[in-house]
């Protein structure tokens with residue numbers, strides 16, 4: 001989604017503490033790994049606590065708050081909500097019950113989906129991975145290429161055009177691009193939503209790929225903007241490095257100086273940012289999946305919040321947060337492996 | 346003039362465009378180096394030594410302009426097209442940069458960095474042969490060849506400098522330009538690296554331009570030494586003579602500043618010399634050295650002196666040459 | 674990190690030479706003008722669903738330059754009034770976010786030991802938790818008694834402060850290392866005194882640059898949450914218009930105007946905030962000039 005993208009627009013400026021520089025200079029020792037894993041576990045615990053208390057404390061009487069609005073609450077529904085949330089018990093007992101269920105992999109039963117939250121999330125996980133993963137790979141590859149070019153040729157017409165377009169795309173939410181695309185293509189050969197079409201004569205995989213094009217395009221446009229600006233700023237930092245003069249002195253073409261020497265160095269900080277953004281990507285899918293009725297976690301979130309389907313919403317929040325925390329952990333563990341300066345230390 | 350000299354620099358001028366106006370860093374420098382010869386270039390920090398070195402292979406940053414002629418084996422580097430320039434770089438002349446810490450790419454192995462110019466310039470050589478040559482070069486400069494697989498940060502400062510030298514030798518150039526190759530090193534290592542360079546000149550018969558602000562080092566190693574001040578050569582002559590009895594007052598002060606090789610205390614400013622080097626953007630009128638010169642007279646304020654013969658085989662840029670005042 | 678500004682005058686001179694920044698500023702002034710003058714530009718009666726005067730979903734025409742929605746309301750009228758709501762929500766949420774972010778950041782940098790460490794942890798947690806799911810959850814559980822527009826403002830404010838806090842903390846740490854603060858400490862200045870008199874004035878320039886960037890985030894967040902149906906349908910913002918367009922069949926009817934005009938208004942104002950914020954950063958930090966364009 002575009003929100004954290006813009007947030008990182010500020011953070012990529014050298015004024016901010018650039019991730020991957022300084023802060024993460026540590027070798028991959030068992031102690032380092034253990035420390036990072038523990039920190040992630042603590043963060044996850046924090047999310048679990050937030051997840052529990054947000055739903056019980058804030059709404060006043062949760063039962064009233066969560067029953068469908070605009071109608072008088074159906075008494076039977078209220079009873080069910082009270083039972084599901086374990087209301088009536090003291091808080092600490094509620095919390096304990098919640099944690100115990102969680103430890104058993106039990107996130108409760110969805111109010112709207114007539115199945116357990118875990119299986120509802122499980123069913124919808126892969127479409128999200130497919131959509132977000134594809135968009136991510138495509139945009140990371142293109143964005144890093146574009147950012148390297150523009151950063152290297154800083155101030156050139158191409159750079160100005162590309163940066164201008166990137167900042168504009170950065171300021172656009174993905175779902176808005178989706179709406180505009182949908183409005184223009186509806187009724188054409190492109191499907192207007194969903195992941196498959198039962199009437200389609202295409203083989204299954206092709207049909208899915210065909211449905212994937214538009215939502216993927218929305219995500220790619222915005223993510224390319226993000227990754228190219230990240231890479232461009234890394235390249236700008238690297239552009240005046242002295243080893244580049246050595247490379248030029250060797251008689252290398254400018255293009256090779258960039259690809260062989262500047263690029264691998266600029267890639268390091270960018271890779272960290274890339275992984276840190278993976279988490280946001282997962283939640284970014286929420287809006288685009290909604291617009292394109294893509295049967296993934298994002299669309300499920302939309303359906304859950306419209307209810308509201310509290311157990312499902314809780315489960316989704318936990319899933320998304322866990323995903324982000326995991327990706328952050330991967331970034332932390334990957335960086336020492338990528339940078340030879342810390343790898344050997 | 347049947348065979349051209351290895352390197353002839355004629356009236357080289359380098360100007361940087363900066364926010365505060367044009368900065369003339371080099372203002373008409375002449376240098377000559379022949380095969381098997383070592384030329385020293387001395388001078389305080391900021392006098393334009395690195396600018397001269399970079400201009401020889403046209404490695405100046407985009408905001409800089411170089412004029413004059415740089416004849417490398419008779420061919421003007423400043424007039425070459427890009428293709429020819431790339432072919433000449435490293436194969437005809439190589440540079441050992443100031444500060445080997447940053448001159449090596451931190452994320453590529455030493456081996457890949459040494460092999461790179463070989464594969465680039467010598468078409469017939471395969472990767473395996475190039476690697477073998479790189480291993481040989483490393484051994485030759487005194488670094489074990491298993492270091493080919495190391496990254497720059499895993500080496501000591503002295504080793505990195507040796508790697509830079511090995512890399513400069515990769516394509517067997519006729520000319521090597523070493524820009525302060527020993528500045529960041531401690532005295533022992535400094536002597537070793539200088540010995541290495543001296544040996545290479547002797548064995549391979551290559552020409553060496555050795556840049557340093559330490560006149561004592563240069564006097565020891567070089568056949569001829571040029572002393573620079575404010576973008577110009579102010580004295581030029583045989584290495585030993587320049588150190589023992591310099592003509593120009595600045596060269597004398599510089600010589601007095603380094604009684605022993607690489608005394609770190611006296612590195613930054615020649616000792617016993619008042620004031621700071623001038624800002625190239627606002628040079629004093631007349632001889633740029635006159636505000637700091639003990640022997641300055643009224644004429645020094647107005648008369649900009651160029652190099653003139655001072656003794657057989659020597660020249661200097663000082664109004665006192667030929668008059669009594671200069672005699673010690 | 675240096676965010677030293679000589680004087681507001683020299684700062685303004687630097688900013689004024691920045692073409693990007695000036696373009697952003699002009700656009701922002703324009704939007705502010707529209708928001709303030711909304712009652713003069715369009716009759717608020719046109720916002721009511723039962724007062725639609727045009728044909729449902731008719732394309733742009735002289736009478737309805739931005740076309741009409743399914744109830745025959747002028748999209749132009751809604752976009753003009755939406756400007757007001759979107760800007761108010763964005764600015765109010767930004768203020769909340771900046772106050773929390775600056776407070777937490779300074780305190781996390783100032784207090785050594787457990788309190789500072791805990792605040793720092795809290796910041797890191799909030800940085801990690803995905804923004805949109807958290808905002809959705811918060812908006813869902815917000816006490817229904819609170820007007821929705823207030824709820825949205827608070828939700829955005831309390832979910833977007835963490836990156837500001839991190840920046841401010843880093844800046845505070847660097848300021849606290851400076852000699853005059855050590856002197857102030859030695860002279861026995863209390864925590865409050867030190868933070869207010871010495872740290873705050875020094876982090877303010879950074880906070881200002883960050884404010885414009887946060888504002889762009891806040892406006893995007895408002896639109897996204899409203900689009901997902903968590904907005905206040907009584908007060909038409911751009912996001913609410915887009916939600917209604919999506920729900921009301923703009924897509925299948927090809928009513929592009931119903932989506933394009935509110936969408937463009939949103940993109941342009943967010944872009945303007947971003948351009949301004951980047952220019953401010955450049956003007957504040959000479960090192961960045963030319964580096965981050």
Ligand SMILES: Nc1ncnc2c1ncn2[C@@H]1O[C@H](COP(=O)(O)OP(=O)(O)O)[C@@H](O)[C@H]1O
Nearest residue numbers: 361363370389390391392393394395396406625
């Ligand atoms: N890239 C550059 N841009 C502007 N001025 C420069 C640049 N490089 C060097 N200079 C200026 O040129 C002068 C000579 O510098 P340099 O050749 O590096 O001297 P040295 O190597 O003798 O220390 C100095 O005044 C320096 O400030």
Ligand SMILES: [Mg+2]
Nearest residue numbers: 391394395443
């Ligand atoms: Mg130098």
